[in-house]
Amino acid sequence: MTVRDEVELENPQEPLDRVFRDLRTRREGLTAREAARRLLVYGPNELTRRRGGGWGRELLGQFTHPLALLLWLAAVLAAVSGSLALGLAIVAVIVLNAIFAFVQERQAERAVEALAVYLAAKSKVLRDGTRVLVEARELVPGDVLLLEEGDRVPADARLISGGVEVDLSTLTGESMPAYRAADLLDGTGPLLQARDLLFSGTSCTAGEARAVVFATGMHTELGRIAALSQRVGREESPLERQVKRVAWLIAAVAVGAGVAFLPIGALVAGLPLADAFNFAIGLLVANVPEGLLPTITLALAVGVRVLARGGAVVKRLSAVETLGSTAVICTDKTGTLTQNRMRVTDAWTCAGPVALDQPAAIPAVTRLAAAMAECNNADLDSGDPTEVALMRASGTLGVVVTPRERERHRLRQFHFDPALRLMSTVDTEGDRRVVNAKGGPEVVLSRATRILTPEGRSRALTEQDRADFIGITRGYAARGLRLLAIAGRELGDGEPVPARREDAERDLVLYGVVAMFDPPRPEVAGAVARCHTAGIRLIVVTGDHPLTATEIARQVGIAREDTTVLTGEQLEKLSEAELDRLLRAHRELIFARSSPEVKLRIADALRAEGNVVAMTGDGVNDAPALRRADIGVAMGVAGTDVAREASTMVLTDDNFATIVTAVQAGRQVFDNVRKFIVYIFAHAMPEVIPFLLFAISGGKIPLPLTVLQILAIDLGTETLPALALGREPAEPGLMDRPPRRRGENVIDAGMLGRAWGLLGVTSAVLVLGGFFFTLLSGGWRLGAPVEDGAALHHVWVQATTMTFLGIVACQIGTAFASRTQLASLRAIGPFSNRLLLWGIAFELAFAALVVTVPPLQYVFGTAVPSWQQLLILLPFPVVVWGLDELWRWSLRHRHARAAT
Numbered sequence: 001m002t003v004r005d006e007v008e009l010e011n012p013q014e015p016l017d018r019v020f021r022d023l024r025t026r027r028e029g030l031t032a033r034e035a036a037r038r039l040l041v042y043g044p045n046e047l048t049r050r051r052g053g054g055w056g057r058e059l060l061g062q063f064t065h066p067l068a069l070l071l072w073l074a075a076v077l078a079a080v081s082g083s084l085a086l087g088l089a090i091v092a093v094i095v096l097n098a099i100f101a102f103v104q105e106r107q108a109e110r111a112v113e114a115l116a117v118y119l120a121a122k123s124k125v126l127r128d129g130t131r132v133l134v135e136a137r138e139l140v141p142g143d144v145l146l147l148e149e150g151d152r153v154p155a156d157a158r159l160i161s162g163g164v165e166v167d168l169s170t171l172t173g174e175s176m177p178a179y180r181a182a183d184l185l186d187g188t189g190p191l192l193q194a195r196d197l198l199f200s201g202t203s204c205t206a207g208e209a210r211a212v213v214f215a216t217g218m219h220t221e222l223g224r225i226a227a228l229s230q231r232v233g234r235e236e237s238p239l240e241r242q243v244k245r246v247a248w249l250i251a252a253v254a255v256g257a258g259v260a261f262l263p264i265g266a267l268v269a270g271l272p273l274a275d276a277f278n279f280a281i282g283l284l285v286a287n288v289p290e291g292l293l294p295t296i297t298l299a300l301a302v303g304v305r306v307l308a309r310g311g312a313v314v315k316r317l318s319a320v321e322t323l324g325s326t327a328v329i330c331t332d333k334t335g336t337l338t339q340n341r342m343r344v345t346d347a348w349t350c351a352g353p354v355a356l357d358q359p360a361a362i363p364a365v366t367r368l369a370a371a372m373a374e375c376n377n378a379d380l381d382s383g384d385p386t387e388v389a390l391m392r393a394s395g396t397l398g399v400v401v402t403p404r405e406r407e408r409h410r411l412r413q414f415h416f417d418p419a420l421r422l423m424s425t426v427d428t429e430g431d432r433r434v435v436n437a438k439g440g441p442e443v444v445l446s447r448a449t450r451i452l453t454p455e456g457r458s459r460a461l462t463e464q465d466r467a468d469f470i471g472i473t474r475g476y477a478a479r480g481l482r483l484l485a486i487a488g489r490e491l492g493d494g495e496p497v498p499a500r501r502e503d504a505e506r507d508l509v510l511y512g513v514v515a516m517f518d519p520p521r522p523e524v525a526g527a528v529a530r531c532h533t534a535g536i537r538l539i540v541v542t543g544d545h546p547l548t549a550t551e552i553a554r555q556v557g558i559a560r561e562d563t564t565v566l567t568g569e570q571l572e573k574l575s576e577a578e579l580d581r582l583l584r585a586h587r588e589l590i591f592a593r594s595s596p597e598v599k600l601r602i603a604d605a606l607r608a609e610g611n612v613v614a615m616t617g618d619g620v621n622d623a624p625a626l627r628r629a630d631i632g633v634a635m636g637v638a639g640t641d642v643a644r645e646a647s648t649m650v651l652t653d654d655n656f657a658t659i660v661t662a663v664q665a666g667r668q669v670f671d672n673v674r675k676f677i678v679y680i681f682a683h684a685m686p687e688v689i690p691f692l693l694f695a696i697s698g699g700k701i702p703l704p705l706t707v708l709q710i711l712a713i714d715l716g717t718e719t720l721p722a723l724a725l726g727r728e729p730a731e732p733g734l735m736d737r738p739p740r741r742r743g744e745n746v747i748d749a750g751m752l753g754r755a756w757g758l759l760g761v762t763s764a765v766l767v768l769g770g771f772f773f774t775l776l777s778g779g780w781r782l783g784a785p786v787e788d789g790a791a792l793h794h795v796w797v798q799a800t801t802m803t804f805l806g807i808v809a810c811q812i813g814t815a816f817a818s819r820t821q822l823a824s825l826r827a828i829g830p831f832s833n834r835l836l837l838w839g840i841a842f843e844l845a846f847a848a849l850v851v852t853v854p855p856l857q858y859v860f861g862t863a864v865p866s867w868q869q870l871l872i873l874l875p876f877p878v879v880v881w882g883l884d885e886l887w888r889w890s891l892r893h894r895h896a897r898a899a900t
């Protein structure tokens with residue numbers, strides 16, 4: 001690769017032939033081979049990100065966040081107070097935690113970065129003279145881009161032909177779209193304002209154009225800006241914020257408990273001050289939940305990965321939890337509820353129904369077929385599915401127009417405008433010039449003054465014709481068919497080619513109507529049923545005819561006989577208060593013939609009522625509504641770049657059922673976070689209550705658990721089972737309960753009651769039972785000395801070992817109990833979470849090492865228990881799990897009773 005290989009363009013505004021010469025390219029674009037060579041020279045067309053200090057800094061961050069600093073302080077205090085062993089143990093805890101958190105966060109980051117593959121932008125270019133779709137990162141200077149409405153401009157380019165409206169807000173902050181066209185030469189003023197240039201990062205909101213790329217990647221204007229700005233940090237999700245708050249609260253309680261223990265231990269229980277100090281620190285270290293946050297981040301990242309595999313790519317970790325609380329899904333119809341595979345099934349002209357399986361027999365049908373093919377941008381197998389269907393139907397009717405011929409005929413085009421629901425072209429036809437138009441029947445009818453006779457002439461449109469036409473269209477729509485009226489007119493001799501669409505689309509001759517069937521997706525009915533049981537409301541917002549929309553909605557189970565249907569026009573007449581009332585009064589609604597503004601109004605109104613709203617969209621104009629909804633859902637296949645950018649989630653299969661699966665995955669992640677919080681919190685009671693006994697008894701009862709044993713539990717045996725709970729499969733009934741309210745806390749009173757009260761207290765009672773049994777059967781009586789050298793010292797060591805093992809045993813029961821929030825263990829299968837079984841195996845192995853390996857026995861103050869003692873431990877997990885199982889059983893009964 002040499003610098004000589006690079007083509008240079010000093011002034012992108014020089015005359016076009018010079019631009020082509022300098023970029024060594026042509027109007028037909030580069031050859032594929034030349035493009036591949038240039039890719040090597042220029043590198044990929046992407047912005048290189050400067051990483052925020054690399055992994056060294058990230059790792060350092062794990063040692064210096066506030067909770068870690070608290071632990072450092074504890075380590076220093078322990079060392080200063082004379083317990084170097086404890087100090088070192090705390091440092092070990094900090095190091096282990098930092099590595100653990102670092103690995104988890106890296107994994108989470110990688111999961112999100114991997115999504116870039118799914119979201120890779122594509123661009124249409126000319127290569128070897130033909131139109132191909134390439135990844136935007138493969139663009140090189142000299143490529144000729146084909147741009148249309150909704151496309152993102154992938155590189156800096158000079159316009160060659162056509163014109164587009166562009167949204168420059170990313171570069172200039174200007175919110176009004178600006179018109180850019182090949183013939184608007186303008187060599188003065190700032191580059192970004194040049195009217196014949198397009199810049200990477202902006203997007204086309206209307207029109208169609210060709211442009212030649214002159215800068216890619218970091219050489220673009222956007223690249224220059226990106227090079228200046230640093231990478232933005234990852235946004236914290238509400239769940240993470242909540243958990244952080246809780247972590248701090250618990251840390252504060254832990255510090256408080258530690259500080260309170262100091263006088264109790266020293267004065268009431270008569271411990272030497274240094275020992276009391278160490279216990280206080282131990283208590284603090286054990287209860288600071290420093291590992292909670294990275295575990296949650298990882299759980300969210302795992303959720304993101306699962307979603308992506310299922311066809312839903314979310315752009316932020318936080319979207320996973322928002323998805324889980326989705327209360328309303330506003331969905332469009334075409335392509336989402338239906339397959340977007342259109343087939344023309346019926347057509348009608350003034351002569352009556354058209355036979356669609358044979359060449360046209362009368363002039364009126366030939367005229368209809370010709371207009372269908374001319375006012376069209378698709379070919380037989382690619383393009384907008386509606387237009388593809390029209391091309392196929394006109395072919396069967398014997399009118400074959402190739403795209404090349406169409407281009408030759410075309411004098412002007414007025415794009416399909418979704419708000420108007422109309423498209424038209426001005427074409428030559430022999431020596432005549434004609435307008436061909438197609439669009440929604442009502443719109444076309446309102447612009448028609450004449451009707452085509454069977455012989456292919458026109459006559460004035462009568463009221464009877466209008467009534468007949470409306471009757472025919474209603475009949476088709478009631479069958480769920482999508483409708484397009486076709487019309488046109490001949491331009492008068494002296495009449496110029498209309499420059500504005502209002503001038504073209506007037507005084508039309510109505511040719512007829514075409515009806516097409518777009519079958520519902522087979523999976524949608526099941527997904528709709530899941531939404532119904534999950535308490536998720538469904539609202540269909542479509543551009544289609546009310547009857548068509550209602551019939552399709554009925555076929556997939558959204559609409560019933562009495563479902564309210566409103567058109568965009570009717571909605572416009574409603575005040576905000578009336579709209580709110582309407583939305584409150586109906587669970588299911590259909591908004592037909594709606595516009596993107598309608599979507600925005602609906603999103604706003606629903607959100608104002610406190611609903612978490614998911615909203616689908618695919619067009620440029622949908623972008624505001626997609627941004628406004630809590631979860632904007634864009635279509636990966638049929639959607640525009642602009643919609644994809646404005647959305648939070650992109651569906652790689654455009655399928656409604658995928659949204660519902662994503663909601664389910666979101667609920668599951670949230671649930672799993674709660675599950676491992678229950679598990680982690682439950683051990684607090686069996687750890688703290690023994691200390692309280694010791695303190696309350698004034699030291700007559702010896703300490704049931706040593707500080708290092710606590711650390712071994714919290715930071716050793718429990719880590720893997722907690723992680724495994726984050727991977728629980730979905731609980732039965734997950735989609736049978738109503739959505740979580742916006743902002744509902746991840747940790748609530750019921751959950752704390754269960755973790756601390758039920759699971760925790762049960763464990764504490766059992767554990768203390770094991771401790772006292774060992775002490776008493778070893779000959780200990782209240783107040784008897786157990787310190788090093790005393791006759792009962794070994795009995796006490798055995799007894800603390802029993803407490804340690806007792807907590808481990810109880811936490812096994814807690815792990816199985818925490819697997820469900822309501823369902824029975826049998827319903828999910830005791831062995832369905834393989835990771836948890838491995839986690840428990842690890843837990844047991846770790847505990848076995850701590851009590852059997854002599855150096856570890858020395859460090860942790862343990863002794864090998866006897867067989868009788870081990871036998872006592874056996875029922876512990878079953879009792880803890882069993883009581884929780886009973887509690888869940890009673891809960892289920894209460895719910896069932898409340899439901900009847």
Ligand SMILES: Nc1ncnc2c1ncn2[C@@H]1O[C@H](COP(=O)(O)OP(=O)(O)OP(=O)(O)O)[C@@H](O)[C@H]1O
Nearest residue numbers: 332333334416418421423438439440483542543544
């Ligand atoms: N390419 C087109 N040219 C002319 N008219 C069209 C074209 N596509 C659709 N229409 C008309 O516009 C109406 C609305 O179409 P649009 O594509 O906006 O909505 P939709 O895709 O059916 O709705 P949604 O995807 O929001 O459910 C159609 O019923 C049809 O009458």
